[in-house]
Amino acid sequence: MIDTTESQALRYASIGDEAAGRPASAPPGEPERSIKSVGIVGAGTMGTGIAICCLDAGLPTRLVDAAASAAAAAGGRVGAHYDKAVSRGRLTPDAARERQARLATAPGYDALAGCDLVIEAVFEDMDVKLEVFRQLDRALQPGALLASNTSTLDLDRIAAATTRAEDVVGLHFFSPAQVMRLLEVVRGRRTSAATLAAALRFGRSIGKVPVVAGVCDGFIGNRMIEEYARQAYLLVDLGVLPSRVDAVLERWGMAMGPFAVMDLAGGDIGWAIRKRRKLEQPDRPYSAFPDRVCELKRFGRKTGAGYYAYDADAVRREDPLITQIAVEHARGIACASREIPDEEIIERCIYALVNEGAKLLDEGIAASASDIDVVYRNGYGFPAGRGGPMFHADCVGLGRVLESMRRFAGGYQGWAWQPAHGLLDAARRGARLTGSR
Numbered sequence: 001m002i003d004t005t006e007s008q009a010l011r012y013a014s015i016g017d018e019a020a021g022r023p024a025s026a027p028p029g030e031p032e033r034s035i036k037s038v039g040i041v042g043a044g045t046m047g048t049g050i051a052i053c054c055l056d057a058g059l060p061t062r063l064v065d066a067a068a069s070a071a072a073a074a075g076g077r078v079g080a081h082y083d084k085a086v087s088r089g090r091l092t093p094d095a096a097r098e099r100q101a102r103l104a105t106a107p108g109y110d111a112l113a114g115c116d117l118v119i120e121a122v123f124e125d126m127d128v129k130l131e132v133f134r135q136l137d138r139a140l141q142p143g144a145l146l147a148s149n150t151s152t153l154d155l156d157r158i159a160a161a162t163t164r165a166e167d168v169v170g171l172h173f174f175s176p177a178q179v180m181r182l183l184e185v186v187r188g189r190r191t192s193a194a195t196l197a198a199a200l201r202f203g204r205s206i207g208k209v210p211v212v213a214g215v216c217d218g219f220i221g222n223r224m225i226e227e228y229a230r231q232a233y234l235l236v237d238l239g240v241l242p243s244r245v246d247a248v249l250e251r252w253g254m255a256m257g258p259f260a261v262m263d264l265a266g267g268d269i270g271w272a273i274r275k276r277r278k279l280e281q282p283d284r285p286y287s288a289f290p291d292r293v294c295e296l297k298r299f300g301r302k303t304g305a306g307y308y309a310y311d312a313d314a315v316r317r318e319d320p321l322i323t324q325i326a327v328e329h330a331r332g333i334a335c336a337s338r339e340i341p342d343e344e345i346i347e348r349c350i351y352a353l354v355n356e357g358a359k360l361l362d363e364g365i366a367a368s369a370s371d372i373d374v375v376y377r378n379g380y381g382f383p384a385g386r387g388g389p390m391f392h393a394d395c396v397g398l399g400r401v402l403e404s405m406r407r408f409a410g411g412y413q414g415w416a417w418q419p420a421h422g423l424l425d426a427a428r429r430g431a432r433l434t435g436s437r
Helices: 005-019 045-056 068-087 093-101 126-139 155-159 193-205 221-237 242-252 258-265 267-280 289-295 320-333 342-363 369-379 389-396 398-409 421-429
Strands: 038-041 061-064 103-106 117-120 145-148 168-173 182-186 209-213
Touching: 005 369, 005 389, 038 045, 045 061, 045 068, 045 093, 045 168, 061 068, 068 093, 068 103, 093 103, 117 126, 126 145, 126 155, 145 155, 145 193, 155 168, 168 193, 182 193, 182 369, 193 209, 209 369, 221 242, 221 258, 221 289, 221 320, 221 342, 221 369, 242 258, 242 320, 242 342, 258 267, 267 289, 289 320, 342 369, 342 389, 342 398, 342 421, 369 389, 389 398, 398 421
Parallel strands: 038 061, 038 117, 061 103, 117 145, 145 168, 182 209
Antiparallel strands: 168 182
């Protein structure tokens, strides 16, 4: 058998997925904290998807929302999910009824009093989340785990709203939660070892691949995708249409290009994050292009239009309006006009992931390059046959990666290409980010 780079990548991927999040035993002298029932706050799309994960795993689940109508509507969506599973032959009617019977919906926090774990899945707004955690702190029994599904916000600040920060952990599910395998388990400054161990066991019990992340804006996955998206937007500034960026990266192997991913996640969420970061990080400017799209209330699939237009079955098609906006935007930027080759599109986007991943390793937010690659394969559609961004960089050669980065640093918005210390050091030593093969 020929030992190809692809076969090496697939073996590396399999080992990485199996090792992620281990060990998860309780610290010596402490009993393991068992999770036999789960509560969820927030009956939107994410909360409903998390509930389905728990129901499928055999866990009694209570789904609450401040609005009784929202909680009831979520119950209806859960029922529709299982009806569809039955109609497609994935579940028997009895199995579907059994899973639905584990769900209870309610309008208030009192219904969560006996839960071993409660997951907050409300809107990505710090003030909203702080109030939820104050309420949970009062409502939950001692020893219960309090988890936030935040995708970017400061978990330590959220934990500080409670009297039991040691019981607070991040459980960042990826949308759609009932489908995506990745679960970022975020360890706060005061999260106890017992809480982390219980959260990791819970993740595996519901069929997820858990990866531990430290606290920073965006954790592992969303902090890295911020730079990936930044380069995608800057390519539009340089005259590349969003549909071409997506097509090139999808041909390279990504499950979805960056603009299609943003449409799936919801443009309004990204817009809110950009507004916050423009205030907090004024030295890291964004392209104005995505804001122009959001100002038209084109928020992606859920509104039927984003960077693409969508039909009733959520099938995307190129939209002449987006082409017009992109062309006009690039003309307004007035960058030096040149043809951008496909290779540059790939390198700008993928090497942005590599560099930010290396910075996460420098800061100790990610424990290993393998963990970063697990996140990107399981949460962001990175092709398993390329291993992950960090493995791919090793295969290309870190010297070659840095050579391209230096070229980009000398061009448009070159400030974004400051190389990570660990990347420079590994290249100098002739080492690999992912260790030996």
